[in-house]
Amino acid sequence: MYGMVNQAVESLVRSRFGDDAWETIKRKAGVDVEVFVSNHGYSDDVTYQLVDAASEVLGLPPDDVLHAFGEYWVLVTAREGYGHLMSAGGNTLAEFLTNLPDFHTRVALLFPDLRPPRFAYSDSSPDGLTLHYFSHRPGLAAFVKGLLSGLGKMYDTPISVTQTAVKADGADHDEFAVRWGTAAA
Amino acid sequence: MGHSGGMTDAGFALGPSQTETLFPFHLIWDDDLRITQVGPSLQRLFPDLLAGAHLLEHFRIDRPHGISDAASLRAHPHRVFILEHTQSKVVLRGEVVPVGPPPGLAFLGSPWLRDPSDLAKLGLRLGDFAGHDATVDMLQLLQTTATALKDTQRLADRLDERSRELRQANEALRASETRYRTLLEQSPLGILTMALDGDVTFANRRLVEALGGRPEDVLGQAWRRLFPLGLADAALAELLRVGTGQSSLNIELPLRRPDGSTGWVSLTGAVLADAQGNPEGFLVIAEDITSRKDAEAAMARARDLELQVASRIQETLLHGRAPKTLPGLTVGEFIQSHTGVNGDFHDYYVHTPGVIDVLLGDAMGKGLPAALLGAATKARCARVVGRLIFEGRGRLPEPRDIVARLQRSLGPQLVAMESFVTMVYLRLDLTEGTITWVDCGHPGLLRLRRDSGEVELLKGDNAPLGFGASQSFSQEVTRFFPGEVLVVFSDGLTEQRNSVGEMFGTARLAAVVQAAADAPPDAMAMGIRDALSRFGDVSFGDDVSCLVLSANPLRLTEPHCIAETFPASPSSLVGIRRFVRRFLATAVPGDAPAEWEETLLLAVHEVATNVLNHGLEPGTAGTTLNVAVGSTPEGVQVLITYEGRPFTPPETVTLPDLAEFPDHGFGLGLIAGATDGADYGTDAEGRRTITLTKRFPRPASSAGPHP
Numbered sequence: 015m016y017g018m019v020n021q022a023v024e025s026l027v028r029s030r031f032g033d034d035a036w037e038t039i040k041r042k043a044g045v046d047v048e049v050f051v052s053n054h055g056y057s058d059d060v061t062y063q064l065v066d067a068a069s070e071v072l073g074l075p076p077d078d079v080l081h082a083f084g085e086y087w088v089l090v091t092a093r094e095g096y097g098h099l100m101s102a103g104g105n106t107l108a109e110f111l112t113n114l115p116d117f118h119t120r121v122a123l124l125f126p127d128l129r130p131p132r133f134a135y136s137d138s139s140p141d142g143l144t145l146h147y148f149s150h151r152p153g154l155a156a157f158v159k160g161l162l163s164g165l166g167k168m169y170d171t172p173i174s175v176t177q178t179a180v181k182a183d184g185a186d187h188d189e190f191a192v193r194w195g196t197a198a199a
Numbered sequence: 200m201g202h203s204g205g206m207t208d209a210g211f212a213l214g215p216s217q218t219e220t221l222f223p224f225h226l227i228w229d230d231d232l233r234i235t236q237v238g239p240s241l242q243r244l245f246p247d248l249l250a251g252a253h254l255l256e257h258f259r260i261d262r263p264h265g266i267s268d269a270a271s272l273r274a275h276p277h278r279v280f281i282l283e284h285t286q287s288k289v290v291l292r293g294e295v296v297p298v299g300p301p302p303g304l305a306f307l308g309s310p311w312l313r314d315p316s317d318l319a320k321l322g323l324r325l326g327d328f329a330g331h332d333a334t335v336d337m338l339q340l341l342q343t344t345a346t347a348l349k350d351t352q353r354l355a356d357r358l359d360e361r362s363r364e365l366r367q368a369n370e371a372l373r374a375s376e377t378r379y380r381t382l383l384e385q386s387p388l389g390i391l392t393m394a395l396d397g398d399v400t401f402a403n404r405r406l407v408e409a410l411g412g413r414p415e416d417v418l419g420q421a422w423r424r425l426f427p428l429g430l431a432d433a434a435l436a437e438l439l440r441v442g443t444g445q446s447s448l449n450i451e452l453p454l455r456r457p458d459g460s461t462g463w464v465s466l467t468g469a470v471l472a473d474a475q476g477n478p479e480g481f482l483v484i485a486e487d488i489t490s491r492k493d494a495e496a497a498m499a500r501a502r503d504l505e506l507q508v509a510s511r512i513q514e515t516l517l518h519g520r521a522p523k524t525l526p527g528l529t530v531g532e533f534i535q536s537h538t539g540v541n542g543d544f545h546d547y548y549v550h551t552p553g554v555i556d557v558l559l560g561d562a563m564g565k566g567l568p569a570a571l572l573g574a575a576t577k578a579r580c581a582r583v584v585g586r587l588i589f590e591g592r593g594r595l596p597e598p599r600d601i602v603a604r605l606q607r608s609l610g611p612q613l614v615a616m617e618s619f620v621t622m623v624y625l626r627l628d629l630t631e632g633t634i635t636w637v638d639c640g641h642p643g644l645l646r647l648r649r650d651s652g653e654v655e656l657l658k659g660d661n662a663p664l665g666f667g668a669s670q671s672f673s674q675e676v677t678r679f680f681p682g683e684v685l686v687v688f689s690d691g692l693t694e695q696r697n698s699v700g701e702m703f704g705t706a707r708l709a710a711v712v713q714a715a716a717d718a719p720p721d722a723m724a725m726g727i728r729d730a731l732s733r734f735g736d737v738s739f740g741d742d743v744s745c746l747v748l749s750a751n752p753l754r755l756t757e758p759h760c761i762a763e764t765f766p767a768s769p770s771s772l773v774g775i776r777r778f779v780r781r782f783l784a785t786a787v788p789g790d791a792p793a794e795w796e797e798t799l800l801l802a803v804h805e806v807a808t809n810v811l812n813h814g815l816e817p818g819t820a821g822t823t824l825n826v827a828v829g830s831t832p833e834g835v836q837v838l839i840t841y842e843g844r845p846f847t848p849p850e851t852v853t854l855p856d857l858a859e860f861p862d863h864g865f866g867l868g869l870i871a872g873a874t875d876g877a878d879y880g881t882d883a884e885g886r887r888t889i890t891l892t893k894r895f896p897r898p899a900s901s902a903g904p905h906p
Contacts, residue, residue, distance in 0.1 A: 017350075048361075049354040052346045095346040098315035099339060102324045113325055120339045 015061040015151070016121075016128055020050040022083050022091040023064045027072075035071060043067035052095055055128045058151055077156040084160020088168055100168075107169040107194050111135060111143060141197035144178070147188040155180065155188045162192060174198040221329050224291065226282075226306040227298060228254045230269035235303060240327040241291075244310065245284060258282040261290070272304050273297060280306060289321065309334050315342045389464070389485035392471065395478060397421050409464055409487040411456025434466060451488065462489035527553045527629040527681075527785060531720030531747040533728045535691075542569025543689050543744040544577045548584055550595055551761055553629035553784045556584070559641070559744060560622030561689045569742075572613075576620050576664070579609050593763050594774075598624050599674040602637045606664050606672070613665025621663040623687060627679060629750055630784030634679040637672050639663050642693050642705065646677070647684035647712055654709040681750045684720065686712055691743040692727070695735040703734050720747040760829030767815060767822040767841065772807055779803050779828050779837060786830035791896055799893045802873035803837050805866045806889050814843040814887060834875070834894035840886050846879050 027036045040046070043063035050056070065083070069076045092100060103117065104110035114133045121130045131149035147158050159175050166173030171194050179189035218225060223240035232254040242248060248257055260266040262281040272295055282291040293308015309328060310321065315338045318324070328335050383390050389406030393399045402417040410417060410425060417425065437448045448468030455461050465488045471480040534543065542562030549555050558580055562572035583604045587596035596604075602624050613619055623644065625636035636644065638659025646655045661672045679685065688708070695703040711730045715723040724747045731743070763778050765771035783796050803826075810824060825840040846867070870877045876892040 018346075049350065049357050051350045051354070053343050053350075095349075096315075096339075096342055098318055099325070099335075099342055102315070102318040104324065104326070109324075109326065116325070116330070116335075120336050123336065124340055124343060 015056050015058050016052070016130065017050040017054040017056055018052040018091055018095055019083070019087065019157075020047075020056055020061055020064065021052060022087040023061070023068065024050060025091060026083060026086040027068060031072060039064060039067040039071050042071060053125060053128075055125070062153070076153075080154065080156035081160035081163070084157040084162075085164035085167070086160075087157075088161050088164030093168075107165055107171045107173065108138075108140075108143070110165060110169065111145065111192065112138065114145075141195050142191065142193040145190045145192050147190065149188075152182060155182075158188065158190065162190065166194065166198075171195060172198040221331070222307045223327060223329055224293075224309045226254075226291075227303055229301060229303040232269060236305075240309075240323070243327065244289065244321060244323065245287070257285060258291075259285050269304060280308070281311070282306065282308075312338055313341070314338075314345075389487065391417070391483050391485065392480055393483065394480045399425070400480065405487075406485050409462070409485060410454065411458055411460065411462075416457070437468070448483070451492075454489075462487065463492040464488060527751055528555055528627060529720050529749045529751055531722065531724035531749075533724045533743075533745050535728070535743040542573045543691070543742045544573035545687075545744060545746060546577050546581065548581070551781050551785070553781055554595070555627045555629075556598070556601075557625050557627065557687060557746065557748065558622065559687045559689065559746060560620050561641075561691070561742065561744070562620050563618045572616075572618060572620065576605075576609060576622070580605050580624075583608060597674065598626050598635050598637045599672045602639060602661070602664075602672045602674075603670055607670060610665055616665075619663045619665035621690070623659070625685075625687070627685070627748065627750070628781075629679075629681070630781040632678055632680050633676055634685065635674050635676045637661060637674045639672070640666070642688065642690045645686040645688075645705075645709055645712055646679065647686070647716055649680060649682040652713070652716060654713050656705060656709070679750055683750050684712065684716070684723070685748040685750075686723075686727075687746040687748065689742060689744040692731065692745055695731055695743065697735045703731055707734070720749045723747045760827060762825060762827035764823050764825045767811065767824050769811055771824065772804060772811075775807050775824070775826050776800055776804055778826060782828045782830070783835065786835055788895055795893070795896055798873040799835065799837070799891070802870045802877070802891050802893070803839075805870050805873075806837075806839050806877070806891065809846065809866050810839065810841050810843065810887075810889070814841055814846065816843050834892065836893075837891040839889045839891075840882065842886050845881065845887050846889070 024036060027039060043060075043066070045060055045064060047056075047060070065076055065079050068074070069079050072079070074082075099117075100110075103113045112135060115135065118130050118133055121128065122132070129150060131147060131151070131154075134146040134148070135143045136146065137144040145158075145162070147155070155177055159177070162173060162175045174193045174197075176191045177188060178191045179185035179187065181188045213221065219239050223238045224244070225236070225238040226234065226241060226248075227236035228234045234248065234250055234252050234254055234257075236250070237245075237248050245257070255267075259282070260280065261283050263275045263278050266272055266275075275295070278294065280293055280295050282293075283289070284291070290311040291306070291308050292311040293306050295304050295306050297303075298305045309332050310317075310323070312318065312321075312323075312334060318338070325335055383401075383403045386403060386405055389403060389409045391399050391402040391406050399417055399420050402414065407414050407417050434448065434450055434452060437450060448466060451463055451465045453461065454464055465486045467484045467486075469482045469484075470478045471482050473479045530547075532545075542564055543560070544562070545557070545559040547555060547557055558577065560573065560576055562569045562576060564572070580601070584596070584601055587601060587604060588594070602622075609620075619640075621640035623636055623638050623641040625634055625644065627634055634644075634646070634657070636657065636659060638644075638657075639661045640663035641659075643659075644657040646657055647653075648655060657675065657677060659673065659675050686708070693703055693705050693708060697703075707730070708727065711727050712723065715726045718726060724745055727745055727747075761782055765775055765778075779800060780796070783799070787796055807824065807826075815822065822842055825838075827838040827840070829836050829838075867877075870891070874891045874893045876890075878888075878890040878892075880888045880890070882888050
């Protein structure tokens with residue numbers, strides 16, 4: 015997993031729950047990493063164990079934790095690391111989402127070992143689209159929903175996300191019906 | 200378009216829309232260097248870049264050098280062209296290819312951005328770049344590199360922080376170690392550490408001093424070499440148990456130092472554990488307790504000495520040396536205390552020969568406190584007796600009055616101390632043949648009767664001293680004849696228990712007394728002691744006092760004399776007679792006929808009557824008669840002294856010629872007949888004296904009457 019994701023986990027916990035909570039979560043997760051390097055690939059287990067430990071220590075369901083991490087990643091972590099690129103990704107949420115696949119395409123080109131997820135979209139309309147999420151990592155749909163929610167906040171645009179296909183339930187990949195603006199109400 | 204490498208021209212050409220999509224930053228000019236076409240993204244970047252404008256008005260061709268016209272432009276195929284927008288200094292990177300007709304040149308490239316932040320500065324979006332343009336990829340790579348550098352910096356900062364913390368921790372550790380070493384070295388306690396195998400790894404100065412050696416004598420040595428072998432092994436075994444958490448080490452060991460001196464050390468042990476909690480050695484704190492041990496030994500010796508002193512005090516203060524014989528009485532006794540000192544006490548008050556008071560009591564408790572209380576009671580009782588005799592002008596107070604006064608004197612203090620005293624106060628009047636006793640919570644008395652040989656329990660029902668506020672006490676009276684035995688004892692005797700908890704009891708004591716009826720009092724006392732010892736083990740559970748009193752026929756063994764003063768009143772006649780009778784009970788040989796004593800008493804009575812009737816001057820109320828009676832082995836003299844008129848009896852008086860004593864001669868004759876001599880005289884102070892002398896009826900063995 016991209017180190018920046020783990021950074022998001024750490025940064026969120028430290029900022030909202032304190033350094034002691036982070037040390038407790040790390041200890042409980044059995045993760046002995048002093049600093050996560052953004053573009054370094056870590057074992058997926060590290061992320062999953064951190065999420066599980068955070069869920070236990072913070073008393074939150076894992077999906078809530080993942081959702082919170084997704085939002086935090088967009089609003090804080092990614093903006094710190096890729097703020098200008100993200101800002102240049104589009105003037106609107108819709109424009110950004112249509113550029114989203116290219117982001118990950120480039121990441122895949124630059125860091126083939128990271129095996130980043132792949133995004134695609136279809137059914138694009140002025141007030142929504144269908145986002146396709148392809149990943150070999152299971153259980154991160156809540157993280158994606160958190161990302162989308164964060165993007166809505168970043169563009170100050172109301173957004174609704176409904177998962178319409180679930181890979182865990184046998185679908186080829188996860189799909190999300192994304193609506194924004196008045197359509198999200 | 201012309202040929203491209205070795206490929207055959209397939210008539211492929213780009214339309215305007217495709218050109219705009221693929222090359223959004225393209226720029227086309229003619230051979231006059233007039234701009235003919237601007238890509239949409241470039242147009243948005245430089246809105247003033249309009250068709251017809253001269254290329255070099257807006258751009259400086261930085262690379263290749265020396266470009267000034269179309270011909271020179273065409274001379275550099277496949278070269279990197281760098282155009283700098285002269286106004287904004289924005290650099291475009293690409294290449295120039297010929298196009299036409301009409302003939303012209305096209306610049307195909309994009310803005311050269313050094314940092315993702317340039318996007319925002321130029322107002323560009325990712326959508327302004329063609330998909331095949333690697334500029335965005337390069338920006339993303341630059342961003343990644345920047346992020347990596349940022350991560351590296353963050354990691355370096357974290358390492359710096361950790362390094363600083365580690366340095367501070369090391370400094371704190373060194374300071375702590377210094378303090379620890381100082382504490383260890385300055386500690387008044389000896390401290391050593393040792394490995395699990397018993398080798399000493401550290402010993403502070405105090406410990407080395409306590410062991411009397413040098414540091415090298417201790418460090419690296421095996422623990423067991425420091426102390427006597429067996430004791431060290433035992434201590435090490437204790438330490439190992441400490442290691443397993445089964446016990447704690449807290450022992451005291453004797454020392455023999457290298458210089459031959461001896462001492463004591465107290466050891467307290469604890470386990471030293473490693474970071475995982477596994478025992479890796481022991482910490483032993485040793486305190487030199489030689490001084491304390493010496494002090495304890497000295498205290499023990501002092502305590503023994505104190506007990507010895509107290510025991511001797513008890514012998515003299517509480518019990519004193521029991522008289523083997525008292526006038527008319529033989530005494531045997533044994534005293535046994537629980538702790539060497541007890542609260543039992545007894546005393547004898549000899550008022551006159553044949554009249555003896557005996558006090559036996561038991562103060563609550565044991566040891567010195569009880570002994571002190573017993574001594575205080577005994578002393579107070581003696582004072583009370585003396586005081587009452589003084590207040591009664593010599594008249595002997597009744598036992599009940601003595602006890603009542605003692606209770607008034609001592610009771611409140613006993614109540615305040617929450618203590619009490621049981622006692623029996625008895626008076627043996629051998630002249631009257633009576634025992635009068637006051638029993639205050641005592642187990643009673645045993646009287647061995649001569650007539651029947653039976654043992655009789657004499658009891659009373661008064662409360663102990665210090666119980667309540669009782670001010671009056673009842674006394675009991677019974678007969679007591681020569682040859683009879685009275686046993687006075689404390690409750691420790693009858694309440695002595697054997698191994699099954701059974702008490703010795705009064706019945707067993709009575710049986711022992713009865714069985715030893717013919718034994719002298721001291722032998723009977725020892726017999727009681729032996730019986731008690733056999734019954735209840737060799738040690739006594741409580742204080743035990745036992746007095747054996749045997750009444751003897753009165754025998755005068757040496758001359759003696761007593762005196763008493765009586766009011767000059769007829770009511771004194773009985774007292775005078777009793778006073779003389781008491782004396783005679785001790786002075787007259789046992790084989791003298793009763794008439795001998797009675798005639799002398801008759802003579803005394805007559806003399807006293809004469810003095811009262813005829814010897815006193817009128818108006819002399821309040822004067823007194825002094826009666827003194829003395830004896831020798833030859834006989835008895837009675838001296839009556841008074842202030843008044845003298846008597847002048849005839850030279851010779853005889854009875855029964857009553858005609859010669861028409862007035863008061865009968866009395867004088869009676870006196871003359873009843874005695875061996877009646878002398879009428881005056882003493883040195885002018886008082887009248889009448890001296891009656893009566894010899895014992897058997898031949899005298901020694902000379903001269905007692906004056």
